[in-house]
Amino acid sequence: MWSVYMLRCADDSLYTGVAMDVDRRVEEHQSQGPKSAKYTRGRGPLKLVYQRQVGTRSDACAEEYRIKQLSKVEKERMVRGERL
Numbered sequence: 001m002w003s004v005y006m007l008r009c010a011d012d013s014l015y016t017g018v019a020m021d022v023d024r025r026v027e028e029h030q031s032q033g034p035k036s037a038k039y040t041r042g043r044g045p046l047k048l049v050y051q052r053q054v055g056t057r058s059d060a061c062a063e064e065y066r067i068k069q070l071s072k073v074e075k076e077r078m079v080r081g082e083r084l
Helices: 022-031 057-068 072-079
Strands: 002-008 014-019 047-055
Touching: 002 022, 002 057, 002 072, 014 022, 014 057, 014 072, 022 047, 047 057, 047 072
Parallel strands: none
Antiparallel strands: 002 014, 002 047
16 A cells, blocks of 8 residues: 655655655655655654555555645645645
């Protein structure tokens, strides 16, 4: 089961990604190593603020794209649990 997730970076920006194992993926981002996203490197500490299972990888990527098109205000509403 694929999930979409958002991380809050130390600079208060939000990073959105997809993974089958979100905890493992967050650890990879936190490590700042070669498996971390370039965007998250140097922006730690990172905090998982949103996670939702969506099904297939295709579904997860579509949802990731949809979230990335949202404004910061709309993303913050998602993090607070408000429906969009």
